Amino acid sequence: MFEVREKPEMVERALLVRLYFDPREADESEALLEELEELVRTLGIGVVEKVLAKSRSMHKKFLCGTGKAAEIVDLAKAHECDCIVFDNQLAPSQQREWEAAADLCVIDREEVILDIFAKRAQTREARLQVELARMQYALPRMARMWGHLDREGGGGSGGSAAARGMGEKQIEVDRRMARVRIDRAKRELEDVRKQRATQRHARERLETPHASIVGYTNAGKSTLLNRLSGSEVLSKDMLFATLxxxxxxxxxxxxxxLLLTDTVGFVRNLPHRLVEAFKATLEESVLADFLIHVLDASSPEVEAFHDTTLSVLAELGAGEKQIITVLNKIDNVSDPDQMAFLRRTFPDAIHASALKDIGIAELLDACSTALASRVQRLRYRIPQSRADLVGLLHRDAKILSTDYEGNDILVHAVVPAAISGKLEGFLTEPPE
Structure with missing residues (x-):
C-alpha cells in the first residue's frame, strides 16, 4: 500500500538552508529564511542554525556547487542534525543527491507546508485537498522513500523464472496505486465542488451579499471573523491555523x-500544486461581492505580505475585486516611523485591532458602503390583505420598524434591489 512518508517524531534538530544566486535577492532571501523557521517550528521541529548562502550559478546536482554542498553537510553533521530543510524548491533528483551526501532526511519548503496542512486539515474537503497535493508531490519522489523498491513480482504462475521473465517492480506497483489514489481524490473533490456550488446557488437565491476575508497566514483573519460575528472559529498565533x-x-x-467567509492564509512561494488543490476553498474569494484584505500591521514584511496576497488573488481570477484593506494588530505598532510608513503605503486602509475592538465599527461602515448600491431604505403602506408582501420583506429584507394604521401595515425596511420592484406600488415616500 502506498503511503506518503511522514516525518518521524524523533526529528528534533533541523538545519535550515536558503540558497540565492543574485546579490539583489539577499534581503528577500533572508526574510524567506526567517519565515521558513516559523514554518518548521510550527511542525514542532527545533532549528539549530540557519544558513543563507550565495551561489554564483545554479547547479544541476545540488543546486549549488559541490564545495558549498560539502560545507552545508559538514555543518549539519557538526550540529548532529536529524534533518536539512531547504527554503528552495528541490527537484526529486536533487533531494536524492543531498540525502546520499548527508545521510540525513532532506526536505524543502513545499514538503514543510504540505506537512503542516496535513496536521491541520479537519473537514473532508480539506483532507482531500491535502491528500491530492501530497500525492502529486510525492509521486516523482517515491524512489527515495522505500528500501524495498527494487523487489520484483513474479511474471506469472508456472514454469521457471526465466520462462516467466521479469516481473513488475515494487516501485511500479506503488506508483500505479498512487495514481489511482490521485484520480480518486480528484473525483471526490469534484463532488465537493458540486456540493459547494449547490450551497452557493442557495445563497444567491436569497440575494444575501457575500465577502471573503483574505490575507497572509497569521494576519488575524479568524480573530477578525470572531469579532465581527461573535462566533468562535479557531484563532491561534500560528501559521495556517485555518485550513x-x-x-x-x-x-x-x-x-x-452580509455573509463573511474566512479563508486559508497565503504565504510567499506558495506551492502551485496547493493553489490548484485548494481552488475549491479559495474560489470563495473569486465569487465574493468584495474582499476584506487583512494585514499584520506590526510585521516588518507587511508590504511583501500585501503583494503576495494580491498575486495569489490575481492567479485565482479575483484580482479585480473590490478590496477593503485592514491593518490589523495596529495596537502593536509603537514606532512612529513604522506608523508613518503604513499611512503612506496604505493610505485608504482601516487601522484596526480585532483583539482590542479597534476600528471594527469603521470596518462595518466600509462594508455597508461597499454594498450601498444593492439596497435602499424604503417605507411602505401595505394593506393587511397583502400579508404575503410583508412576509416577503421579513424573509428577504431587513425590517427596521413596523406600525399599524387602520387596515394598513406601515413598514420601514432595508430592501435589496432584487425584490424592491415587487413592492413599488406601496411606497409612501421616495427612497432615502
Whole structure:
C-alpha cells in the first residue's frame, strides 16, 4: 500500500538552508529564511542554525556547487542534525543527491507546508485537498522513500523464472496505486465542488451579499471573523491555523445582512500544486461581492505580505475585486516611523485591532458602503390583505420598524434591489 512518508517524531534538530544566486535577492532571501523557521517550528521541529548562502550559478546536482554542498553537510553533521530543510524548491533528483551526501532526511519548503496542512486539515474537503497535493508531490519522489523498491513480482504462475521473465517492480506497483489514489481524490473533490456550488446557488437565491476575508497566514483573519460575528472559529498565533472555510452571517449598520467567509492564509512561494488543490476553498474569494484584505500591521514584511496576497488573488481570477484593506494588530505598532510608513503605503486602509475592538465599527461602515448600491431604505403602506408582501420583506429584507394604521401595515425596511420592484406600488415616500 502506498503511503506518503511522514516525518518521524524523533526529528528534533533541523538545519535550515536558503540558497540565492543574485546579490539583489539577499534581503528577500533572508526574510524567506526567517519565515521558513516559523514554518518548521510550527511542525514542532527545533532549528539549530540557519544558513543563507550565495551561489554564483545554479547547479544541476545540488543546486549549488559541490564545495558549498560539502560545507552545508559538514555543518549539519557538526550540529548532529536529524534533518536539512531547504527554503528552495528541490527537484526529486536533487533531494536524492543531498540525502546520499548527508545521510540525513532532506526536505524543502513545499514538503514543510504540505506537512503542516496535513496536521491541520479537519473537514473532508480539506483532507482531500491535502491528500491530492501530497500525492502529486510525492509521486516523482517515491524512489527515495522505500528500501524495498527494487523487489520484483513474479511474471506469472508456472514454469521457471526465466520462462516467466521479469516481473513488475515494487516501485511500479506503488506508483500505479498512487495514481489511482490521485484520480480518486480528484473525483471526490469534484463532488465537493458540486456540493459547494449547490450551497452557493442557495445563497444567491436569497440575494444575501457575500465577502471573503483574505490575507497572509497569521494576519488575524479568524480573530477578525470572531469579532465581527461573535462566533468562535479557531484563532491561534500560528501559521495556517485555518485550513477550512467558515462562513458566518452578520448584520451591517444599515440593517443589511452580509455573509463573511474566512479563508486559508497565503504565504510567499506558495506551492502551485496547493493553489490548484485548494481552488475549491479559495474560489470563495473569486465569487465574493468584495474582499476584506487583512494585514499584520506590526510585521516588518507587511508590504511583501500585501503583494503576495494580491498575486495569489490575481492567479485565482479575483484580482479585480473590490478590496477593503485592514491593518490589523495596529495596537502593536509603537514606532512612529513604522506608523508613518503604513499611512503612506496604505493610505485608504482601516487601522484596526480585532483583539482590542479597534476600528471594527469603521470596518462595518466600509462594508455597508461597499454594498450601498444593492439596497435602499424604503417605507411602505401595505394593506393587511397583502400579508404575503410583508412576509416577503421579513424573509428577504431587513425590517427596521413596523406600525399599524387602520387596515394598513406601515413598514420601514432595508430592501435589496432584487425584490424592491415587487413592492413599488406601496411606497409612501421616495427612497432615502
Amino acid at each position: 477550512d472555510t467558515t462562513t458566518r452571517r452578520i448584520d451591517l449598520p444599515d440593517g443589511q445582512p
